[in-house]
Amino acid sequence: MxxxxxxxxxxxxxxxxxxxxxxxxxxxxxxxxxxxxxxxxxxxxxxxxxxxxxxxxxxxxxxxxxxxxxxxxxxxxxxxxxxxNEEEIGTLHIGVTETWADRHLPAILYEFRKYKPKITCEITVGNSAFLEECLQEEKITLALCSDSESSHHFVFEPLEQESVSLVIPADHPLANTQTVTIDELLSHLLIIGQSSCKYRFEVEKAFRVYEQEPLFYTINQLSLIPLYAERLNGIGIVPSSLHVDAEYTRLPFPALDHYLQIGILQPRHIKYNSGIQQLFVEEVRKYFKAHH
The missing domain is CATH 1.10.10.10 (Winged helix-like DNA-binding domain superfamily/Winged helix DNA-binding domain)
Known part of the structure; x- marks a missing residue:
């Protein structure tokens, strides 16, 4: 065999x-x-x-x-x-959300390379639902994303809470306000991530008690949401970990029930992590322990 x-x-x-x-x-x-x-x-x-x-x-x-x-x-x-038997070589296949790819992953990989300088790393960036599909199809072996609803197939280790922010351009009528209500948001164009984004699901729940439906423009690249909000005179809705330039007003999204948990998602059936992957997981844990 x-x-x-x-x-x-x-x-x-x-x-x-x-x-x-x-x-x-x-x-x-x-x-x-x-x-x-x-x-x-x-x-x-x-x-x-x-x-x-x-x-x-x-x-x-x-x-x-x-x-x-x-x-x-x-x-x-x-x-x-x-x-x-030989100098360590191999490939680390990981997935990461767009916000973590920008905010956290470069620093984690910098430390990882000190121990494994010859390891190739293939990084897949996408929302949590897409990364979950990649895990199921074995295109990646680990994802830094939100939890899965399928506890039978995955194990999840939470590392950080994720809230949701409003991104308001400088010349928008609500730019100088301290808080914004759901009622106020209903009268403006809202720029948000695609429907498979976990944070969008939480945002949509906040609007369900209202008869009027919000007007959403959807874009799958979260980093472009502030720009589109500015050009279209709308309001962006993004995960709070997304980097946003100081020229925009940033406010918490009102009426969210709870925070999203972001962390390490792995297939449950994998009993043995490779030494390479286990070291990467340890570097991820070390990074968040140092920054929280």
Whole structure:
């Protein structure tokens, strides 16, 4: 049994047919078939019924329950071997929200590089819902974002509370006010992040008790919201961790029920973090401990 056979089994199971698995892995279908045959011979089990769709046998179903753990353990052992036998190399695949990518991550990576200067880092920036999808698809192995509603699939370690701010341009009629009410916001154009943003969900709840609906312009790049608010004579609504130039008035968003929790989100099924990833997690914890 080797890692390629385990990945072939996992891919056939997920894709549903040998041909789709071969296309996914960029192999000939015969290669996938031979890998599954070798795996079945080594296990002494028949894992799939041989029909048009790759249907799991009862033994295959039981093996499927363990294959993710086996793959991650295999990679973990390989990572340890790499650390012991050669100069440490590898890639850290992480996701981060736009606000943290700007405000926190550069300082964390600066410290991380002191210990792992030869590690490649691939950074995916997006909102929390998008990063959760990336974790599920195994495009990243860790995300710095808000909590997931799927506690069955993820574990979450909170590190910081996130509030929501209004960003008001200098020439806007409300620029010199100390507070703004929901009633006042309803008469202005509001520039906000896309509907999948967790903070937008909290903002929308605040408007539900009003018969009049707010007028939202939606943009998926949060750093552009202040500019669009200025050019359109509107009011921006952003996470409070977003950097905003001093020329704008910044006020707390009224009537929020609670703060969002932002922290480290990881897949629950990964029992073994690589040494590289574990060190990065420790640097994240150290950073927030020092700054709070």
């Amino acid at each position: 080797d890692l390629t056979e385990l990945i072939a089994f996992q891919t056939v199971m997920r894709e549903g047919t040998f041909s789709k698995a071969a296309e996914k892995l960029n192999y000939a279908q015969s290669t996938i078939t031979n890998q599954i045959k070798r795996l079945e011979k080594e296990l002494g089990l028949t894992l799939f019924y041989r029909n048009w769709e790759a249907t799991l046998t009862p033994a295959g179903q039981r093996f499927a329950e363990q294959v993710d753990l086996l793959i991650h353990h295999w990679r973990y052992v390989g990572d340890i071997a790499k650390q012991l």
